[in-house]
Structure formats: structure tokens, C-alpha cells
Amino acid sequence: MEVQEQDQDQTLDHAANLGVLGENHREFLTFFLSDQEYGVDILRVQEIRQWSPTTPLPNVPTHVCGVINIRGTIVPIVDPRICFGMATIERSPMTVVIVLRTVRNDRERYVGLVVDAVSDVYDVAIDKIKATGDLGGGAVSQYTSGMIALDKKMVVLLDIDELVQVDDEQLDDVAQQEL
Amino acid sequence: MDFDQIAAAVRESFQAEAVDLLDTMEAKLLELEQGDADEEVVHALFRAAHSIKGGSGTCGLTAVANFTHVVETLLDEMREQRLKATPELISLFLKSVDCLRGMLSAAESGVDFDAAEVAAVQQLLEAELPQAESGSPEPEQPARPRSDGNLWKVVFKPQREFLHRGNNPLLMFHELAELGSLAVLVSVEDLPAFEELTPEDLYLWWTLELTSDCAQQDIEEVFAWVEDDCELTIEQIESTAEEAAVSATAESSGPRPPAAASKPTNPKQTGSIRVSIDKVDALINMVGELVITQSMLGAFDDYSYEDFDAQTVDRIRESITQLAQNTRELQEGVMRIRMLPISVVFQRFPRLVHDLSGQLGKKFELVLEGEQTELDKTVLEQVSEPLVHLVRNSLDHGLEAPEARLAKGKPETGTLTLSAFHRSGNAVIEIRDDGAGLNTEKIRNKAIAQGLVGEKDSLSEDEIHALIFRPGFSTADQVSDVSGRGVGMDVVVRKIKALSGDVSIKSVEGKGTTVRIHLPLTMAILDGQLIRIGDRIFILPLLSIVESLQVNHSNVSVVANAAEVYRLRNEPKPIVRLHDVLGLDSSRADLSDALLVVVENGGDQVCLVVDELLAQQQVVVKSLEANYRRVEGLAGATILGDGTVALILDVPRVVAAARQGSPRFFPPANNQAELGETQTAAAS
Numbered sequence: 001m002e003v004q005e006q007d008q009d010q011t012l013d014h015a016a017n018l019g020v021l022g023e024n025h026r027e028f029l030t031f032f033l034s035d036q037e038y039g040v041d042i043l044r045v046q047e048i049r050q051w052s053p054t055t056p057l058p059n060v061p062t063h064v065c066g067v068i069n070i071r072g073t074i075v076p077i078v079d080p081r082i083c084f085g086m087a088t089i090e091r092s093p094m095t096v097v098i099v100l101r102t103v104r105n106d107r108e109r110y111v112g113l114v115v116d117a118v119s120d121v122y123d124v125a126i127d128k129i130k131a132t133g134d135l136g137g138g139a140v141s142q143y144t145s146g147m148i149a150l151d152k153k154m155v156v157l158l159d160i161d162e163l164v165q166v167d168d169e170q171l172d173d174v175a176q177q178e179l
Numbered sequence: 180m181d182f183d184q185i186a187a188a189v190r191e192s193f194q195a196e197a198v199d200l201l202d203t204m205e206a207k208l209l210e211l212e213q214g215d216a217d218e219e220v221v222h223a224l225f226r227a228a229h230s231i232k233g234g235s236g237t238c239g240l241t242a243v244a245n246f247t248h249v250v251e252t253l254l255d256e257m258r259e260q261r262l263k264a265t266p267e268l269i270s271l272f273l274k275s276v277d278c279l280r281g282m283l284s285a286a287e288s289g290v291d292f293d294a295a296e297v298a299a300v301q302q303l304l305e306a307e308l309p310q311a312e313s314g315s316p317e318p319e320q321p322a323r324p325r326s327d328g329n330l331w332k333v334v335f336k337p338q339r340e341f342l343h344r345g346n347n348p349l350l351m352f353h354e355l356a357e358l359g360s361l362a363v364l365v366s367v368e369d370l371p372a373f374e375e376l377t378p379e380d381l382y383l384w385w386t387l388e389l390t391s392d393c394a395q396q397d398i399e400e401v402f403a404w405v406e407d408d409c410e411l412t413i414e415q416i417e418s419t420a421e422e423a424a425v426s427a428t429a430e431s432s433g434p435r436p437p438a439a440a441s442k443p444t445n446p447k448q449t450g451s452i453r454v455s456i457d458k459v460d461a462l463i464n465m466v467g468e469l470v471i472t473q474s475m476l477g478a479f480d481d482y483s484y485e486d487f488d489a490q491t492v493d494r495i496r497e498s499i500t501q502l503a504q505n506t507r508e509l510q511e512g513v514m515r516i517r518m519l520p521i522s523v524v525f526q527r528f529p530r531l532v533h534d535l536s537g538q539l540g541k542k543f544e545l546v547l548e549g550e551q552t553e554l555d556k557t558v559l560e561q562v563s564e565p566l567v568h569l570v571r572n573s574l575d576h577g578l579e580a581p582e583a584r585l586a587k588g589k590p591e592t593g594t595l596t597l598s599a600f601h602r603s604g605n606a607v608i609e610i611r612d613d614g615a616g617l618n619t620e621k622i623r624n625k626a627i628a629q630g631l632v633g634e635k636d637s638l639s640e641d642e643i644h645a646l647i648f649r650p651g652f653s654t655a656d657q658v659s660d661v662s663g664r665g666v667g668m669d670v671v672v673r674k675i676k677a678l679s680g681d682v683s684i685k686s687v688e689g690k691g692t693t694v695r696i697h698l699p700l701t702m703a704i705l706d707g708q709l710i711r712i713g714d715r716i717f718i719l720p721l722l723s724i725v726e727s728l729q730v731n732h733s734n735v736s737v738v739a740n741a742a743e744v745y746r747l748r749n750e751p752k753p754i755v756r757l758h759d760v761l762g763l764d765s766s767r768a769d770l771s772d773a774l775l776v777v778v779e780n781g782g783d784q785v786c787l788v789v790d791e792l793l794a795q796q797q798v799v800v801k802s803l804e805a806n807y808r809r810v811e812g813l814a815g816a817t818i819l820g821d822g823t824v825a826l827i828l829d830v831p832r833v834v835a836a837a838r839q840g841s842p843r844f845f846p847p848a849n850n851q852a853e854l855g856e857t858q859t860a861a862a863s
Contacts, residue, residue: 055715055824057803057810058761067807069818076807109806 024126028148030119030155031098033081034089037119039148039157044100046110048118051095065114068097075099077112078164083143089116102161111164122150129157186238188345189404190286193234195451197283200227202526205276209529212269218258224272225254231279233403236354243282246297249304250275256308268307273530274300329391331398334412336384337405343379346405352387354401359391388416452556454516462512469505472498507797510704515553521599521608522550524563528570528597535574542581542592543574552599554606558678558698562608565671569610569694570595572667577614577692587689589613601700608696617644617686625652644684648672679814681780681831697831705800707817707827709793710776713763716825718798718817723830725777725784727792730770745775745786752777753837756788760812760833780834787833800827 028039047070054066054077063082067074077097081088097112129146145159204227207220228251235243250272256262278297285292333355337348355361364386371382389398395413402411475498482491525547532545554562578584578593585591596611619640626632626646646652648668675682679699686692706721734746735754743754754775758764775786800815801824814829 059811067824069822069824074801074803074816074824
């Protein structure tokens, strides 16, 4: 298994300036949930914020922690730990929210992901991304779009649109029961 | 501006005008059909057709212009009393309006229209002409110049700002060239020195020589669009016709459509809005007052710390109160800009009723009430389709055929009333018919057959009627083209609910049916009552609150299925424990010393248990759907002064759920991950 050499000092700003690096490369922002590192497409990252208490919503799936106010817009916060079946942890000043731009059914939605800490930005060659056929754990694999070896560790690349999908039909079903 | 941009601007402007003109024509035609054979109506029709012809010609929409020309010719005959307005002719005209709408919308989307159909209608129109050819000239085929005929000299002097309005002389010259052979001579004598030249101004004027056997009217029409922006002289130099050479300055060869400031837009156009000047003036006044208040407060800027005594503080307080008032007025003023009268939506119904009357062989009378009732533009656009469906239902299934009505002792003509009005912060639209009403038995049986209701279930008549809103439900014996497939009603309900509205139905068998739609007047701002439930703050719309009271324990009783009821002035009202509904920790087991807030929706009242009443304030409604989705039980969210998000409760839903005896109208949500708690919830 080849290991991609990466410049450790690549900063977020540098990455932002680089933009799309061409057809063979993608850039990923990685973050930690416990000891596991995950990556998301940098182009989908809107901003990174410090954790602030959310307003919980009634009657929503557990992984939706609630909503927060970002400059006048209501943005839902999702806890990927719950999606992955992990234990949740106490939130601290180090806890970070990554606000992502997701696309589903031609609609753009901004959703925040609460993570333990942000790691780094990596420039990844697309052909080095491995498929996730044998990940084993059902919970994570439905949200992943691949895996990559970086700095001698395995980083799981996430499909944002799958992870924070909002199923409108689900709502109508619920409504139907009430009628 | 380059040629293409100007041409596009002209086209856009024409399209907007044409929509209104065609609507006017349709309305006038229907008036004509009712027997209002007013001279003015025919004149109005003629003017409208004429304007469409002129405008379409300027835009290069030759097919439209040619077609409209025939319509206009017929209308001309009518207004000269040479042609009578028979029902068949009026139907033909209505068809022409449809053709024009189709052609224009095809032109707008850049697709081809159905040329065969248009040609067919055009043929029928031409067949109606009193003689083979009246005095009006034939529409020219494009690019077929005639070299015989009269010689016209046209002197065209546009005003300096001619181009500013998106006019392009070249377009007119092209059109003129289609009438015959054209020679164009430009005069540059008015051009200033280069340093003084303003590129957007037009310093040129032209002398045009046209050889054509057209009438002077045709030349005037070419410039009809710009008659106010230029000096136009048309002279006939030689004439082979009987008329002597006539020199005339530009006459009003067709009135421009009035710059109606308060004319409503077609609900289909979502891009722009027409606003009445009054609303704009009111806003300007409000901003003026805001500026005054601001300078009042600004005066304190120069004060030093020592200057702030009790008196100054009072004055600041006054200014702040004033500011709150100014801001509120400004908010309301701006909201009103997005409000349009419902006549915008109602105006399509006379035509619909007319068409369906013919199609179904029934007689209808349409009564429109409250057309000036205003609603938010977006709401209007969304409610239009459901209304059409409900009206079709009424006409198709509700109102009976003339013979059946006579047999029941009803007048032969069925009456359909569309009524709109404001009530307690909502807009209400009613669709009332005096038809057959809902057949309760039939609905019940159908529901049992579909498994929606058990045979033994006892339902009130209203509840049975409400079943028709379920998907797939239809008691229609025959599915017609018009309605009956049972796919409509639930879509209607869904669309109305998506607007935070409500639909209800009341019917008396044999007498008639009334469908009532409640819509919020404005979705963006509401007066809210902040309440505390547990450690969370929620908002109740102030308008839905009737009163609040401390629980008197003796008035609380528990009904058979464990639902709690409060006796309020001898009337039982369901009690809703909001803690349970929202999945929060119940802070009290019994209701002694609890605080009840009585809320109302549509005549039903319910008592909500809250922990504390906090402040009242105006609240800006923020959408949950923008980045998430609609949450059952919530009408939206807002941001409080401290930046946190507070949720707004959906009172109608809570009331409805409570009335159905299910105060827990959704299962208690799993507790959100709290600090220190661990959870191994399955993936969603």
C-alpha cells in the first residue's frame, strides 16, 4: 500500500486558495471522532465554528442535536457519533462544528457537523482512494465514499449528502398517521 | 446598451404588458357574453388587441402580430357596428386569446408554438370577416418588399433619452422595411463634439423614404410604441390611391396600456411585482420619520458622561419607544408590498366557470366576494392551484345538472361563491356552492371499504366529511377529465399546510358545501408570547392566545381514555401538557398551581400547560425548512435577543391533535444527548 507524502504545514488558507487542483486530485478536510480520522470534501466546507449550545427540536431523529443561529439563519447540527453508533461525549470548548453545504434533490442545505477536533487539509489523488467494500461495520459504511491512507493512518472519507440527508417523505408519512 | 440587450428589454416589457392585455381581453369578452354589450367594452377589446399587435411587431414577433391583426380587424368591424357579437364569435375570440397566450409563452421560453392550431383558428377568424377584405390592409409576409405603391416620407426625430428606455430605432426601421422598400437617410447634424458626447444619448435623426401601398396607419403603428419619445412626421409624396397626400404628425394610433400602478401581476410571474404608489409613498413617509427618530438619538452622541442625568435618560427612553414604533410601522409597510389583492387569483375563475359550464352542460353563476382582500404574493401563487381544484370539484360533483336542480326545487342555475376576507390575523377563502352537498353515507361506506374507518367507529358528520381529504379518496361515480380521480384533495391539503394554512369542509346534504381555507396573512413576522417549558423557551403566536390562568384543581378532570380536561366557565377544554408533547422532562406530576394558556384555532380551544409566561415581543419567523425540514408541531423558529434560537409552536396542529384526543400527537422524542450521558442509539 503506497503512502501519500504530504506536506505537514499545509494550512486551511493555503488549501482554500488552491481551490480545485485538477481532475485527479481532491482536497479533504479531516477531523477526529475519538481516535478515528474522517475526511470531507473541502469544497463543501462553509465554515468552522466553536461549539455553542443548540436548541433541540422535538420529534426529530436523535442524530439531529438541534439548531443554532448562524448570522440570522437557522442551521441544524448533526452528531455523526450517533450516526455511527458511537458513544457521545461531553462537549468542551475544544468541540468544533463544521458547517457543510449539502446537496440533495437539487436543494442546497447548510448543516453543521459536531466533531471532536479538526485535523488538517489533505490533497488526495483520486486513484489512491479505496472503496469501502469491506469496512465491516454497517453503521459507517453507508455514509462513506471511500478510504485513503494518509500519514500511515486510514482516513475514512464521508459522503456528506448521505450523512445529513433529510427525508421529506418521512415527514409526510408521519403527518398521514396523524390525520 | 447593445442591440441584443435593448431588444431583450423591449421583449420583456412587452411580454409583461401583453399578459395584462390578454387578461383584460378575456374579462371583457366574458362581460360581452353576459350581455353587457357596452360600446366601451368593444372599444376596450379593440384597444387591447391593437396594443398587442403594435408591441409584438416592434419586438419582431411577426406571427403574433399577424394573428392579432386579424383579431383586431374583426374587433374593428364590431365597434363600427358592422359585425354582431354572437356567442360563437365570442367563443372564437376566447380561443384566439388562448392562442395568443400560447404563442407568447412559447416565444418567451424559446420554443415553437403549435402553428397548425393557430392557423386553424386564424382561418375561422378570417371566415368571420364581413367581406373578403375590408378596408384594412393585409398583414405583410415578412421580407417580401413591394416596389409599387405610394411613396411616403417619414421624418423621425427621437428624443435624446430615446435609448434610455430600451428603444432601438433599428428595430422600427426593420419593421418599416417589411411594409415596402425603404431608404434610410440619417442626419448627424445634431452630434456634439466628441468630448461632449454622452454615449447613451441619441443625437441622430432620420429621414425615411418608404415605397409601399400600405396605409398611413400602418406606418404610425410601427412607431406606436415610441410615439411619446419622438417627433414623427409622415408625408405622402406621391399617391396612386384616391386619397390626397396627407401630412400628419404622429397621432395616438393606439393608446399605450395605462401605466397602472396598482394593477396586479399574473400570479405565474414570480420575478417581479407591481406595487401601488400609495404603498410606496407610505413607506417613504415612514422612513422619513425613522430618520427623524435617528437624529433625535444621534443628538445624544455628543453628550459627555456628565450630561446623562435622569432627564436625559427619560428622553432616550422616549426616543427608543419612538424607534420601536417606527420600526414596526416600517416592517408592516414593507410586508404590505408583497401583498396583492386576491382578485389576481380570482380573475381566472370566470373563464374557468364559463368553459366548464359548456363542457359539463350545467348552468353556473359565479359570485366573487372580497376580491380586494390582500395576501402575500408567494401565498397567492401557491394557493391558486388548490383553489382551481376545489372549484372544479364543486362544479363537477357538487352542483347538479339543471334538470336535477329543478326537480329538487332549486333554481336551474347553480351558484358558486368565492369569498375572501380577513379574520383574526388570518386570510380566509371560502368556496361555497348550493349544490348536492356531501353524501355522508357514501363517504362512510367508502372509508370503510378502504379500511380507513372501522364499521363500528362512531364519527361525527364533520369527521366523516374530513375523510375526503385523505389521499386516494373519491366517491365520484365516474372519473371525469375534470376531476374525480381522487388524487386532488390530499394535494390540496398538502399545499395549504405547506403554507402553514388549514382546510376544512362543512356540508349539508342536498343544500350545498362550503370549503374553507385559512392562510396566515404574513409568514414572516408575528407577535409572540414567550413561554418557558422546563428550561426551554418557546413562542406562542399572540393572536392565538385567548387567556391565561392559574389552575383551579377542582376544575381538572380525567376522561375515560386518560385525557385531561379543564372545565373553563362550564365548558370542557382539553388539557395539553406541552412537556409531554415536546418530549421534555415533566416538571410537575399534577397540575396544582400550574399555569394554563388557553389557545384557540378555528373556534376550538385548548389549554396548554406551561411553566412560566415571559415577555411579549415581535418575532421574526425564521424557516426551519431552509436548511432542515418542516418539523411537526412547530411553525418555525426565531432568534432571541441573546442570539439563541427559540422554537415557535404550531398552535393549529396542537389544537387539532388535542381535539382528536391524542395530546401526545407524536411519540416522546428520545432525549437528546445530554452532557455526560452516553447512548448507543442505532443509526437513524
